[in-house]
Amino acid sequence: MQDAYGALVERFRQLARIDHALTFLNWDQLVMMPPAGNDSRAAAIAELTAMQHELLTAPVVGDLLQAARTQALAAPEQCSLREMERQWQRAVCLPASLVKAQSLAGSQCEHAWRQQRRDNDWQGFVANFREVVRLSREEARLRQAVAADMFATPYDALLDLYCTGDDSAFIGQVFATLKAELPTLLAEVLERRQPAPSLAGTYPPAAQKTLSEEMMRCLGFDFSAGRLDVSMHPFSTGDRGDHRITTGFREDDFAGALQATAHETGHAGYEAGLPRQWDGLPVGQARNLCLHESQSLLFENQLFLARPFVAFLTPMIHKHLVESRHFSEEQLWRALTRVGPSLIRIEADEVTYPLHVVLRFEIEKALINAEIEPDDIPELWDLKMRQYLGLSTAGNFRDGCLQDIHWTDGSFGYFPSYTMGALNAAQLFAAIRRHFPDWREALARGDVAFVRQWLGEQVWSKGSTMESQDIMRQATGEGTNPGYFLDHLRARYLHQQY
Amino acid sequence: MQDAYGALVERFRQLARIDHALTFLNWDQLVMMPPAGNDSRAAAIAELTAMQHELLTAPVVGDLLQAARTQALAAPEQCSLREMERQWQRAVCLPASLVKAQSLAGSQCEHAWRQQRRDNDWQGFVANFREVVRLSREEARLRQAVAADMFATPYDALLDLYCTGDDSAFIGQVFATLKAELPTLLAEVLERRQPAPSLAGTYPPAAQKTLSEEMMRCLGFDFSAGRLDVSMHPFSTGDRGDHRITTGFREDDFAGALQATAHETGHAGYEAGLPRQWDGLPVGQARNLCLHESQSLLFENQLFLARPFVAFLTPMIHKHLVESRHFSEEQLWRALTRVGPSLIRIEADEVTYPLHVVLRFEIEKALINAEIEPDDIPELWDLKMRQYLGLSTAGNFRDGCLQDIHWTDGSFGYFPSYTMGALNAAQLFAAIRRHFPDWREALARGDVAFVRQWLGEQVWSKGSTMESQDIMRQATGEGTNPGYFLDHLRARYLHQQY
Numbered sequence: 001m002q003d004a005y006g007a008l009v010e011r012f013r014q015l016a017r018i019d020h021a022l023t024f025l026n027w028d029q030l031v032m033m034p035p036a037g038n039d040s041r042a043a044a045i046a047e048l049t050a051m052q053h054e055l056l057t058a059p060v061v062g063d064l065l066q067a068a069r070t071q072a073l074a075a076p077e078q079c080s081l082r083e084m085e086r087q088w089q090r091a092v093c094l095p096a097s098l099v100k101a102q103s104l105a106g107s108q109c110e111h112a113w114r115q116q117r118r119d120n121d122w123q124g125f126v127a128n129f130r131e132v133v134r135l136s137r138e139e140a141r142l143r144q145a146v147a148a149d150m151f152a153t154p155y156d157a158l159l160d161l162y163c164t165g166d167d168s169a170f171i172g173q174v175f176a177t178l179k180a181e182l183p184t185l186l187a188e189v190l191e192r193r194q195p196a197p198s199l200a201g202t203y204p205p206a207a208q209k210t211l212s213e214e215m216m217r218c219l220g221f222d223f224s225a226g227r228l229d230v231s232m233h234p235f236s237t238g239d240r241g242d243h244r245i246t247t248g249f250r251e252d253d254f255a256g257a258l259q260a261t262a263h264e265t266g267h268a269g270y271e272a273g274l275p276r277q278w279d280g281l282p283v284g285q286a287r288n289l290c291l292h293e294s295q296s297l298l299f300e301n302q303l304f305l306a307r308p309f310v311a312f313l314t315p316m317i318h319k320h321l322v323e324s325r326h327f328s329e330e331q332l333w334r335a336l337t338r339v340g341p342s343l344i345r346i347e348a349d350e351v352t353y354p355l356h357v358v359l360r361f362e363i364e365k366a367l368i369n370a371e372i373e374p375d376d377i378p379e380l381w382d383l384k385m386r387q388y389l390g391l392s393t394a395g396n397f398r399d400g401c402l403q404d405i406h407w408t409d410g411s412f413g414y415f416p417s418y419t420m421g422a423l424n425a426a427q428l429f430a431a432i433r434r435h436f437p438d439w440r441e442a443l444a445r446g447d448v449a450f451v452r453q454w455l456g457e458q459v460w461s462k463g464s465t466m467e468s469q470d471i472m473r474q475a476t477g478e479g480t481n482p483g484y485f486l487d488h489l490r491a492r493y494l495h496q497q498y
Numbered sequence: 499m500q501d502a503y504g505a506l507v508e509r510f511r512q513l514a515r516i517d518h519a520l521t522f523l524n525w526d527q528l529v530m531m532p533p534a535g536n537d538s539r540a541a542a543i544a545e546l547t548a549m550q551h552e553l554l555t556a557p558v559v560g561d562l563l564q565a566a567r568t569q570a571l572a573a574p575e576q577c578s579l580r581e582m583e584r585q586w587q588r589a590v591c592l593p594a595s596l597v598k599a600q601s602l603a604g605s606q607c608e609h610a611w612r613q614q615r616r617d618n619d620w621q622g623f624v625a626n627f628r629e630v631v632r633l634s635r636e637e638a639r640l641r642q643a644v645a646a647d648m649f650a651t652p653y654d655a656l657l658d659l660y661c662t663g664d665d666s667a668f669i670g671q672v673f674a675t676l677k678a679e680l681p682t683l684l685a686e687v688l689e690r691r692q693p694a695p696s697l698a699g700t701y702p703p704a705a706q707k708t709l710s711e712e713m714m715r716c717l718g719f720d721f722s723a724g725r726l727d728v729s730m731h732p733f734s735t736g737d738r739g740d741h742r743i744t745t746g747f748r749e750d751d752f753a754g755a756l757q758a759t760a761h762e763t764g765h766a767g768y769e770a771g772l773p774r775q776w777d778g779l780p781v782g783q784a785r786n787l788c789l790h791e792s793q794s795l796l797f798e799n800q801l802f803l804a805r806p807f808v809a810f811l812t813p814m815i816h817k818h819l820v821e822s823r824h825f826s827e828e829q830l831w832r833a834l835t836r837v838g839p840s841l842i843r844i845e846a847d848e849v850t851y852p853l854h855v856v857l858r859f860e861i862e863k864a865l866i867n868a869e870i871e872p873d874d875i876p877e878l879w880d881l882k883m884r885q886y887l888g889l890s891t892a893g894n895f896r897d898g899c900l901q902d903i904h905w906t907d908g909s910f911g912y913f914p915s916y917t918m919g920a921l922n923a924a925q926l927f928a929a930i931r932r933h934f935p936d937w938r939e940a941l942a943r944g945d946v947a948f949v950r951q952w953l954g955e956q957v958w959s960k961g962s963t964m965e966s967q968d969i970m971r972q973a974t975g976e977g978t979n980p981g982y983f984l985d986h987l988r989a990r991y992l993h994q995q996y
Contacts, residue, residue, distance in 0.1 A: 014545060017541050017542045017544075017545035017546075018542075018545065018546070020538055020539070020541070020542035021519045021523060021542050021545075021546060024522075024523060024526055025519060025522060025523075028522055028526060032530070032725065033740060034721065034722055034723050034724055034725060034739070034740055035722055035723075036720075036722050036723035036739035036740065037723065037736075037737070037738075037739040037740025038739070039738070039739060040518055040737045040738045040739055040740065040777075041518070041740070043515050043518070044515045044516075044518035044519050044737075046515075047512060047515035047516065047519075048515075048516070048519060051549070222534075223532065224532055224533055224534050225532050225533075225534035225535065226532055227530065227532060238535075239535070239538045239542075240535075240537070240538045241532070241534035241535040241536070241537060241538055242531060242532055242534065242535025242538065242539070279538075
């Protein structure tokens with residue numbers, strides 16, 4: 001093989017073009033498609049997914065990878081080859097029969113869960129869930145087997161799919177600090193914070209959309225290369241030159257959709273800033289979800305919720321939403337930064353959210369490593385909720401261990417990225433504050449160009465050319481350190497600094 | 499090969515699933531995509547198109563077709579096999595080098611034409627166009643060669659791509675009647691018709707969209723299985739359960755968009771009514787463009803423009819568009835059915851439109867059969883415009899032979915379907931009127947269910963199981979006969995009957 005690496009580049013770019021099709025078919029399904037279109041859409045998506053899998057796992061790819069390893073490649077191409085191997089290995093290590101069994105068990109468990117959650121029916125759920133766990137353990141075992149030197153435990157092999165490069169030992173150590181410090185910090189915050197007003201009112205969705213778009217422009221979103229639309233749950237997707245985010249507007253509340261828009265704008269920024277020269281190749285993709293979520297949470301928690309930015313936004317909110325004019329900037333900021341322990345993760349504030357994640361991380365790690373069984377979950381959940389947040393979920397499965405969709409289809413290893421993202425966001429923004437001492441004044445003018453430029457250089461343009469912790473070290477001087485996040489919470493919630 | 503036909507079914511259904519992806523990627527490109535997304539979209543579309551071509555032209559398909567011919571198949575499956583062979587033959591008979599050369603020459607000619615039309619630059623245009631014609635003649639020759647018994651002339655081999663089953667001898671004979679009768683009929687109409695009012699005003703696009711949607715519901719469009727959106731030029735596309743039409747709203751005119759909506763609703767009705775049991779197979783597709791256009795023109799000319807339906811629509815138009823309230827039902831109908839010779843085909847009324855098409859049919863037939871050369875076109879165009887419509891285009895290429903996009907990329911054989919569609923529409927609606935003597939009362943109530951049901955049984959559900967003229971014969975008692983169309987024009991424009 002003359003140029004095995006060149007042949008791999010062509011193969012992976014072909015896969016990326018199919019991925020483009022899947023990306024926009026999926027977007028359309030969630031945003032545009034009328035309900036009766038689902039069958040033909042599902043069949044088309046399954047077909048393209050199968051073609052993609054076949055192209056990636058064809059024997060020639062293995063041969064090309066082996067040949068490319070002996071080629072004289074420059075450092076960037078070696079890096080690119082490493083990421084190709086990573087994706088290829090992830091695709092070839094599972095037998096088709098397992099993938100199919102997981103897909104079936106996952107769909108069945110997820111589908112039934114939608115009703116079982118409403119019915120508070122843990123027994124019904126666990127009957128399906130045992131099979132999902134059994135198959136995920138098998139998946140973890142197989143993924144660990146092909147790269148035994150990389151994964152210390154079976155759980156690490158699943159975690160790697162989302163938190164690539166950040167292993168469970170490292171995450172566990174970082175989370176231990178949060179577990180030790182957050183409950184005390186939370187108690188202090190609750191003691192000191194003044195009560196926040198309710199923002200309830202009537203806010204026409206069309207006006208909320210115009211407001212969201214105006215804010216997105218301030219946050220640097222380029223509408224000649226992207227869109228904002230409406231879907232049930234907010235998400236972000238796209239490809240080069242076409243970055244699409246969604247949010248969901250509720251007539252009685254504008255804050256949720258606006259905050260979600262800021263969050264998704266961060267995700268879209270990362271995607272738009274990925275290195276153009278690596279378009280279509282694995283090395284050109286976002287590094288991992290711990291960094292992806294750090295970009296969305298930086299936009300959400302560090303920019304959108306910052307007091308100077310809320311001050312900037314207040315007249316804009318007043319302009320578009322008549323009923324919001326009752327609320328002063330001070331009241332808006334207090335409402336947006338309300339803190340309090342609650343049972344539901346997705347409704348949690350930035351102080352309590354990590355404790356929800358630590359709980360899930362501990363349980364899913366033990367579950368996949370076969371230290372506990374599915375039937376042990378409700379008791380453990382209640383115990384940890386009481387320890388971390390002082391709330392009980394005994395008998396309340398609906399608002400306890402049945403609240404999330406992730407485990408129902410076997411997505412174990414996803415949860416930690418939410419909190420790793422929050423920590424990385426605080427640490428990156430601390431570095432930005434050191435570089436730009438005038439950050440408060442800039443935010444108060446609605447100017448975030450300095451943030452986008454710095455993140456573009458330090459994170460977005462790196463793609464997957466470096467490991468996650470190396471990107472953090474190069475950008476901030478150290479790997480993920482929960483101290484910055486705790487400092488941020490103290491500054492905002494104890495000392496009202498921003 | 500045990501079940502060659504079964505293997506072909508699986509192959510063609512796979513092609514249909516890729517076609518689903520292409521359909522919605524194209525829709526998105528024209529309706530949703532931000533401008534910067536074009537490069538990645540074009541690359542993805544090219545990739546899927548190439549994969550599709552490869553799957554259809556793979557040697558195994560030829561072997562399977564040969565084997566299936568010897569299988570004992572029931573009549574419907576034989577029919578299905580015949581349509582598979584038709585599609586396969588169309589795909590394999592051209593060498594890749596010709597297809598590529600055509601794609602390049604077509605893009606170049608079309609791209610330059612956009613400016614050349616504005617500049618009235620025939621000389622610049624013809625320099626590119628000679629190559630497009632040369633390649634189309636080569637295409638026609640190759641398509642004719644593989645099925646010499648089917649195609650009497652090279653032009654017939656191109657015509658077949660759009661008007662499948664209706665050859666140029668038949669169409670020429672039908673058009674000869676129009677050529678003989680229409681100019682006289684037009685003169686009579688112009689003498690008798692009262693002048694029509696202008697509908698100019700200010701009509702907010704959002705209100706026009708609501709009006710269009712309300713009318714579409716009356717015309718039987720199912721919004722749980724389709725959408726209406728906005729694009730530069732109206733079109734209709736989709737797949738099972740998801741039929742999407744578009745229109746373009748102008749603030750100073752509502753009639754154009756509303757009429758286009760009725761037209762596209764007809765196309766969508768045909769697609770939605772195709773036989774479910776043949777989904778994904780060639781035999782399940784719409785028969786040809788002469789029938790497709792007959793459905794859109796039946797909805798546009800026979801239903802939407804019918805006086806009783808305009809009477810039904812008038813209060814609905816008044817309700818949504820405040821400024822339209824100046825116009826009585828009588829005035830609306832006169833404005834919608836205005837007649838007059840003009841230079842531009844797409845702005846023509848239903849009386850003069852066929853003459854624009856006859857002119858193009860005669861020129862493109864002679865061009866592809868090498869009886870004339872590209873340089874002869876302007877003089878011929880002017881001559882025929884003077885003969886048929888009494889207007890000259892001498893020196894005015896912009897509003898003459900440079901007005902259409904079709905020839906710029908080599909789409910020769912498309913034009914006749916517009917007028918064959920108009921004739922079929924009149925003939926089918928004459929049959930409907932015979933079957934439902936109360937048709938006027940039903941249209942006046944906005945009830946078109948009887949039309950949809952009859953078309954569903956007689957046309958839509960046939961898919962490609964029969965040839966075009968056999969469908970017409972079974973539905974109306976005879977093949978396409980221009981007499982029904984001429985009778986329709988006389989009834990509406992001379993006798994003001996509907």
